Amino acid sequence: MAVNPNARAADRTKTIMRTTLDLAQEVGYAKLSIEAVAARAGVGKHTIYRRWPSKGALFLDSVLSLNETALDYPDTGDVMADLREQIYAAVDLLGRPPLGPLYQALVGEVQHNPAVAAELNDRFITPQADKTVARLKAARDQGQLAPDFDLDLAMEILSGPLYFRVLIAQQPLTHDYVDRMLEALFAGMRPRRPTTGR
Template identity: 50%
Template sequence: MAEGPRRRGAARTDELLRVTLDLATEVGYAGLSMEAVARRAGVGKHTIYRRWPSKSALLLDALARVWTTDLDYHDTGDVRADLREQFLRSAPALSTPPIGPVYRAVIAEAQSDDALRATLHERFLVTVEKSTLERITLAQRTGELKADAELGFAAEVLCGTLYYRALLSTRPVDEAAVDGLIDLFMAAYAT
């Protein structure tokens, strides 16, 4: 039996997040509103506000829906190969719909909204840095990287370089850029 327009729970939430991303891609962060999402989804505003207190919370949940699961590290036992594969796989997400344009708009808005900036940092940047740190710490434990190296800043630099290129620069995050970054990292930290 097909679901009718009165979906509840997880199905409704998924639909609202999808509609939010679609609409944000079309109109940008500034043009997005809770009311527009409700209209597009065919629900009342109260349905949206019951789940999300603000436009930024709604949009960040929508981004998280497509961001987190597809961009986890693979562990082949070769840190260089795993970093390379991860960076080449995630780079297009930062530059193409649905994540790329919406994420850039959120970052722009976050420059004048301290609460959004803090939320963006906690929900996305910390998550990306943490997964990178976990992968390189594993490589350190298995002897691929220097045992006495402090890797927290290295994880931040690895991620930050790619974010800078993808979000603020006109230079591509291509194989040459990824290989150059990993070469620098390995030269500093490999055993």
């Protein structure tokens, strides 16, 4: 029986990415090398470089291959509950091994690798931001949020504390933290009741 070359190439790609993740967890991203990945995966360096132009590009694809959770927003009619459910899922995915430390290393890499930064933005950060803004817009249209609230700013306010906590403060991401963050944000997002003079 003939071996499908496309299937063989896909299997090889998966093996290389899985090996990349295994080695990154063992030695850390800084000590990860194309040579070590190639040796453990049983392929030549040229095989890797044909698919990925750099270690950063390989690492990006490998980390994003772990993201099997859709991270889509439900729409139950209660925007705060829906945000909580989606952010819980993100926290559970990004806040602990294996993806958490790997994603932290990837964010570190994008600070000095513009090509990988652009890919991460295009393939992960921007799609998630767009989903957040779309859910907030639906809530604003339903009267759950103040009509003049800046939705892009709200998305950044929702994301910023999570990145600060995991990347800067290196504190655990918990559901309790998400609840506190949402309560603080929604204090400013809810529609304002008109004040009446006495």
